[in-house]
Amino acid sequence: MVQYNFKKITVVPPGKDFIDIILSRTQRQTPTVVHKGYAINRIRQFYMRKVRYTQQNFYEKLSTIIDEFPRLDDIHPFYGDLLHVLYNKDHYKLALGQINTARNIVAKISKDYLRLLKYGDTLYRCKCLKVAALGRMCTVIKRISPSLAYLEQIRQHMARLPSIDPNTRTILICGYPNVGKSSFMNKVTRADVDVQPYAFTTKSLFVGHADYKYLRYQVIDTPGILDRPFEDRNIIEMCSITALAHLRAAVLFFLDISGSCGYTIAQQAALFHSIKSLFMNKPLVIVCNKTDLQPLDGLSEEDMKLVMEMKSEAMKTIPQGGDPSEEGVLLTMSALTDEGVMAVKNAACERLLEQRVEIKMKSKKINDCLNRFHVAMPKPRDNRERPTCIPEAVLEAQAVAAAKEKKKLERDLENENGGAGVYSVSLKKHYILANDEWKEDILPEILDGHNVADFLDPDILERCEELEREEGLRLEEAAAQDAFMIDGHDELTKEQREILGQIRKKKAMLIQEHRMKKRTAESRPIVPRKFDKDRKFTTKRMGRQLSSMGVDPSAAVSRVRSQSRGRKRERSLSRAEGDDMEIDGQHSNKKLRTRSRSKSRPIEEVAPGEGFKDSAQKKKAIKKSRDSVKNRNKEARRGEADRVIPTLKPKHLFSGKRGNGKTSRR
Structure with missing residues (x-):
């Protein structure tokens, strides 16, 4: 990739x-x-x-x-x-x-x-x-x-650079110019690299792909390198040096033993020794090319000695623990006659594959894989040959299994029962039930007038009522503590505060009891106070209870009466009395309110059970609902199903002549 x-x-x-x-x-x-x-x-x-x-x-x-x-x-x-x-x-x-x-x-x-x-x-x-x-x-x-x-x-x-993956399996071809690198590239891959009989035909990196043992290998053809210091090398040569330095690849160092490239074997050996530091820990194969012009056996002793030195240096690049055999280190080939081309490719791929496997075996990831497989390697205990033996019972079982009919598919059942349109697949036959006879039963959706889903958790309503009851009790206690305030509360003694707390608790319990009765009453009519025969809620009774606790009931009784008559007193104020009320010489238009009214809940406030996450989400939903009916209301539609098209030009407005002064009515 x-x-x-x-x-x-x-x-x-x-x-x-x-x-x-x-x-x-x-x-x-x-x-x-x-x-x-x-x-x-x-x-x-x-x-x-x-x-x-x-x-x-x-x-x-x-x-x-x-x-x-x-x-x-x-x-x-x-x-x-x-x-x-x-x-x-x-x-x-x-x-x-x-x-x-x-x-x-x-x-x-x-x-x-x-x-x-x-x-x-x-x-x-x-x-x-x-x-x-x-x-x-x-x-x-x-x-x-x-x-x-x-x-x-x-x-x-x-955009013209080749697409090179630095982490995949790679074979890198390097050497002097005009030694046959591009010819080998064209033989083992489908790349069409230009081949000419002069130096530096290849001026940049070229990439091709080859297959070996069902694996894809990336083959890179590099420009030629000359034997000179790094600072004197040009951009074309530095591309090859960069690839050799950074890519983990199998390196093929091409050697022209015929001398037709224009460089002697001594010069090519000097180049090999100058860049051998770039070959460390990489599979290295020395390829003696153009054997059709000059066989390896026909070299002089000096040239053969240089080749053997290069081979020994190539053996040193094999990492510790690798295969020390000399096979695959020095190979011969001829790109013209195709002799040895596939052997060079296979040797490079095999050595690269072995190195990659060895690296993976040394990594920490191998510990995660070792527990998944085990390769048994039996050791021979004598010289007797023991060929593989399959028991006859196993062979008979295989024959019986092959003779059996293959498992029928739904398509086969469909063809046997009349084909498409006649036979319908049963989706219930694979249900896992206690009794197979239940598979084709019709699932009831309504049971005793209720949905089956309602019976999944029969205690859900009771739990909701408990939560509501507890929440209401807490809210009422808080409201009672806020609403029931007596002047001079800070000046009360400790005993009076305890009595006040008992009164507030009693009041909260009465309110909660009333709420519970009202909630569970369902269709029971509400009896007015004047028909309350038990006379449970009267000022006299409250006065008696307060007196029994040692508290003067006159202030509480007068406060209750003032609250009950506060609205009448407010309405009975005459305009003259209202005009006489001045604050610092200015008339006050504020109404007298003896008790606080209950405030309506804001439209964006989220009430429990509405299904909104927060007020912002509710605002957004309200806005969408209003926008959805805006066009309908603008067109005076009665609803979404109203498809009436009214008369666009009423005749009584657009017919006849207009006299002078009649334009204004339009």
């Missing part, structure tokens, strides 16, 4: 086109008509909207550029060094930094001019401020035009 796809980076427009895109979008997406007769607030909003919209478009466009270009510190080191080799990361970071600075400057300009537009007093002044704001933003974009052009060139070049 490729992790980096540079082809998806958005095109970076030039500075002039960038400005034209944003300004034309502002012209098309914002209002264009304003008159000096408008209110000044409307004129300000008109021009503030243009400035704000332009700034937002600049900000989004520049942010897209910054976010889509890769950050060299966050991506894989292979891609980070490759981009540094190709583009110089200092210039790259400087260009992106200028884009980021321009984005911040545009935001600051917009903020400053919006503050000025907020206090613009005329249309002309607001328009001048708008022009100045948009002009300064465009000037900032013009200044970063070179950076935008540079990033566009980088984007085009990055």
